[in-house]
Amino acid sequence: MIDVAGILMQNILYVILITLGGVLISWSVHFVPVGGAPAAMAQATGIGTGTVQLAAGAGLTGLVTAGAMMQITNNAALVIASGAAGAMIMIAVTMIVGTWVYIYGVGCPPASAKVKYDPITKDRQDLYVSQGTEGHGLPTVSYVSGVIGGALGGIGGSVVYYSLMSVTNQLALADLVGMASVFAVGIFFVNAVIPSYNIGGTIEGFHDPKFKRFPKAVVASLVATLFCALISVLAIGGL
Amino acid sequence: MEPLTGMGVLALMGAAATIAGASEDLESDVGSQSNPNSQVQLAPQMMYPHRIHSKAVSGEPPSNALMCAIGGTTASVLITTGASAALALAIGAIVAAAIHGTYSATAYMGRSASQKRFKQPVYLDVMRSHIPVIMGYAFITTFCILVVSYLMATVLAHPFPLPLLAFIWGITVGAIGSSTGDVHYGAERQFQNVEYGSGLNAANSGNIVRKAESGLRNGIDNSWFCAKFGGPVTGLAFGMTVFLSGWITTVFDATKGDAIGWVSVIAGIIIVLILILWNRNMEVAARAAYGTYKEDEAEAEVAA
Amino acid sequence: MSAGGSGAAAEAIPQNNIIAFGVAGGLIGIYAAYFLVDMVGQYMSFIGALGAICGMIWGAAAVRRVASYGLGTGVPSIGMLALGMGVLAATFGLAVGGVAGPVIALITAAIIGLMVGVLANKVLKMGIPIMEVSMTEIATAGTITIIGLAISMTGTFDFPVILSQVITTGYIAVIFIAGGLAILHPFNANLGPDEAQDRTLICGLEKGAIAMIIAGIVATVNEGASGALTILIGLALWYIGFSGYYDRVKRDAYAVVGSGLLPSKEELE
Numbered sequence: 001m002i003d004v005a006g007i008l009m010q011n012i013l014y015v016i017l018i019t020l021g022g023v024l025i026s027w028s029v030h031f032v033p034v035g036g037a038p039a040a041m042a043q044a045t046g047i048g049t050g051t052v053q054l055a056a057g058a059g060l061t062g063l064v065t066a067g068a069m070m071q072i073t074n075n076a077a078l079v080i081a082s083g084a085a086g087a088m089i090m091i092a093v094t095m096i097v098g099t100w101v102y103i104y105g106v107g108c109p110p111a112s113a114k115v116k117y118d119p120i121t122k123d124r125q126d127l128y129v130s131q132g133t134e135g136h137g138l139p140t141v142s143y144v145s146g147v148i149g150g151a152l153g154g155i156g157g158s159v160v161y162y163s164l165m166s167v168t169n170q171l172a173l174a175d176l177v178g179m180a181s182v183f184a185v186g187i188f189f190v191n192a193v194i195p196s197y198n199i200g201g202t203i204e205g206f207h208d209p210k211f212k213r214f215p216k217a218v219v220a221s222l223v224a225t226l227f228c229a230l231i232s233v234l235a236i237g238g239l
Numbered sequence: 240m241e242p243l244t245g246m247g248v249l250a251l252m253g254a255a256a257t258i259a260g261a262s263e264d265l266e267s268d269v270g271s272q273s274n275p276n277s278q279v280q281l282a283p284q285m286m287y288p289h290r291i292h293s294k295a296v297s298g299e300p301p302s303n304a305l306m307c308a309i310g311g312t313t314a315s316v317l318i319t320t321g322a323s324a325a326l327a328l329a330i331g332a333i334v335a336a337a338i339h340g341t342y343s344a345t346a347y348m349g350r351s352a353s354q355k356r357f358k359q360p361v362y363l364d365v366m367r368s369h370i371p372v373i374m375g376y377a378f379i380t381t382f383c384i385l386v387v388s389y390l391m392a393t394v395l396a397h398p399f400p401l402p403l404l405a406f407i408w409g410i411t412v413g414a415i416g417s418s419t420g421d422v423h424y425g426a427e428r429q430f431q432n433v434e435y436g437s438g439l440n441a442a443n444s445g446n447i448v449r450k451a452e453s454g455l456r457n458g459i460d461n462s463w464f465c466a467k468f469g470g471p472v473t474g475l476a477f478g479m480t481v482f483l484s485g486w487i488t489t490v491f492d493a494t495k496g497d498a499i500g501w502v503s504v505i506a507g508i509i510i511v512l513i514l515i516l517w518n519r520n521m522e523v524a525a526r527a528a529y530g531t532y533k534e535d536e537a538e539a540e541v542a543a
Numbered sequence: 544m545s546a547g548g549s550g551a552a553a554e555a556i557p558q559n560n561i562i563a564f565g566v567a568g569g570l571i572g573i574y575a576a577y578f579l580v581d582m583v584g585q586y587m588s589f590i591g592a593l594g595a596i597c598g599m600i601w602g603a604a605a606v607r608r609v610a611s612y613g614l615g616t617g618v619p620s621i622g623m624l625a626l627g628m629g630v631l632a633a634t635f636g637l638a639v640g641g642v643a644g645p646v647i648a649l650i651t652a653a654i655i656g657l658m659v660g661v662l663a664n665k666v667l668k669m670g671i672p673i674m675e676v677s678m679t680e681i682a683t684a685g686t687i688t689i690i691g692l693a694i695s696m697t698g699t700f701d702f703p704v705i706l707s708q709v710i711t712t713g714y715i716a717v718i719f720i721a722g723g724l725a726i727l728h729p730f731n732a733n734l735g736p737d738e739a740q741d742r743t744l745i746c747g748l749e750k751g752a753i754a755m756i757i758a759g760i761v762a763t764v765n766e767g768a769s770g771a772l773t774i775l776i777g778l779a780l781w782y783i784g785f786s787g788y789y790d791r792v793k794r795d796a797y798a799v800v801g802s803g804l805l806p807s808k809e810e811l812e
């Protein structure tokens with residue numbers, strides 16, 4: 001049987017970091033402007049897909065970048081920053097092409113229905129919302145919010161991956177990469193689904209009233225990720 | 240690695256990713272998947288039965304991740320036994336496309352059968368004509384994603400194994416496809432019966448176009464339309480994601496020191512800033528060109 | 544795709560029977576495969592996949608129950624959550640547990656699932672009465688699926704073998720997604736007011752058989768397991784599942800027609 005207390009004492013820093021990473025992922029999902037099914041019909045502001053999937057797409061792209069960087073440097077900050085850059089690029093590109101489709105394919109200007117003036121550009125919003133919809137497209141505030149969400153998600157995912165890779169262990173490198181990537185994907189999905197149940201479908205970004213709900217998801221993620229962090233550190237540290 | 244080799248591989252990956260993105264979107268339009276499918280699902284309830292395929296496999300990211308992971312697994316098994324990579328990737332993509340066909344079949348039959356009270360029939364000829372097309376697109380998507388993943392794993396020496404990379408890129412291509420190209424299908428093609436240039440009025444929900452240029456509209460008609468805009472831009476989106484996220488680390492190669500690694504991060508941030516400005520630019524241009532939907536009540540009162 | 548109605552789904556087979564079927568079938572399959580591969584021969588590895596199919600059908604039934612209440616987001620999210628929790632619990636259980644690994648993995652999964660369920664209702668205030676039970680079920684079913692498929696790929700759940708042949712090679716990714724889709728797809732595909740439990744569950748069998756075939760493909764390159772028999776039995780189960788599903792579609796649908804126009808106005812009234 002493995003020395004539970006010993007492994008945990010030795011790696012307590014990484015348990016904390018993994019938990020922190022999970023909380024960051026959970027918080028980041030609230031920034032990503034997702035309109036769910038209505039947005040696909042230009043019926044709601046945001047990206048026309050589900051919360052979990054978009055967060056997972058961005059976060060996992062960040063994980064791929066961080067994994068490549070981890071191979072060539074030991075600098076934690078650089079690995080984490082690279083993960084954030086990868087995730088930001090993915091989400092920024094997705095949103096810019098989304099804007100092409102809304103403007104040139106559907107013919108409607110970006111507009112938010114939740115605020116009267118865009119908090120960043122101070123542009124009037126309500127006049128540009130077409131009849132019978134809850135806004136459409138990605139006004140600047142949603143776009144910036146999405147980029148922040150991508151960055152935080154990328155940071156969270158990379159922190160989790162970096163911490164798992166740094167746990168004291170006797171594994172060969174290839175085996176360690178396998179274990180760490182599997183645990184990172186598992187933790188990522190748990191922390192992407194929890195906030196999506198909190199948001200309940202659609203959110204426009206940090207200016208949306210629903211954004212204020214994030215402490216609930218953060219608390220839920222904190223508890224759930226702490227447990228996941230304990231078992232993953234024990235599993236990797238025990239080998 | 241030689242910088243030129245790196246750039247060449249990156250260009251190839253970007254090209255493969257662009258094709259994968261385009262075929263992913265068209266595949267989801269033929270079958271009608273993900274968020275726009277909610278309208279296809281709603282239509283019979285609103286007394287609009289239709290002959291459009293309903294591919295409610297799951298959201299696009301999981302279903303594409305499934306295709307790509309199956310393809311990556313089969314290819315990886317074949318490569319282990321000594322098969323050539325090109326053959327292994329092709330066979331992997333065939334297996335994945337075949338399995339995706341079974342998923343499409345159960346989804347169409349299941350969703351239609353669960354709408355008995357709205358009198359939506361199951362049309363077997365819709366399945367016979369659509370599923371081969373869906374499988375064809377699925378083959379292209381999977382094969383291109385496998386090419387991207389294989390190049391990353393072997394030439395760029397990424398530490399993740401082939402099936403895992405294929406899985407992750409599958410999730411990403413699905414997320415991008417459902418965020419970009421699907422809007423063209425959902426907001427425009429399904430509702431060509433209302434005036435161009437606005438979002439779907441909630442009052443029109445479920446009132447999808449059911450008649451085609453000839454006969455009744457089906458998913459293949461939809462892919463013909465979306466291939467003009469939605470599909471190609473989805474391809475550009477995924478190609479750009481793969482290319483740009485690889486470009487910053489290839490041009491500013493962190494193996495030469497952490498300082499260059501930081502430059503690559505800064506390059507990434509600059510790209511994102513440019514995209515933010517571009518989005519703002521388009522927002523302003525669109526507002527100026529299209530104008531408002533309603534008059535400002537406060538101003539109207541002042542004028543009166 | 545937001546989905547689901549509100550309220551409990553009608554059940555011909557009570558959920559408790561399905562839970563018993565999933566846990567007992569899953570554990571029997573996993574342990575039978577483990578011991579029989581040693582005693583009889585490697586071709587017994589297919590039993591692990593049968594155990595996994597029990598887990599997947601159970602998972603599909605649990606998703607059907609909880610998603611009927613309406614999650615506020617798509618059905619797929621819950622399948623991804625199931626396998627996310629499952630992969631953590633399964634890897635942990637097998638890594639620390641030795642021969643008791645699967646049992647430890649199930650207990651760990653039940654704890655994570657219960658915790659997420661309690662958090663969902665108490666902290667996120669989702670207000671779904673069966674959330675705690677369903678999350679526990681879904682996490683456990685996901686874990687059985689993962690271990691069962693892994694054992695049919697390798698013929699054992701000894702962790703060094705699982706690590707080198709399933710996790711390091713990346714085949715865990717296909718287990719994750721094929722298992723996840725087998726759990727979430729049946730209800731997603733049959734969503735609608737006239738959904739029927741037996742039709743949804745037999746779709747779970749059909750998708751489970753596909754996961755079994757894939758496990759068989761991987762098993763062909765592993766010495767401890769035999770792929771041919773797994774693939775053959777998987778194909779047979781797939782055929783049974785698909786034809787059973789088609790029969791139920793014909794039974795339940797308004798009409799199954801070779802081709803034809805839309806129903807007329809008179810018909811719709």
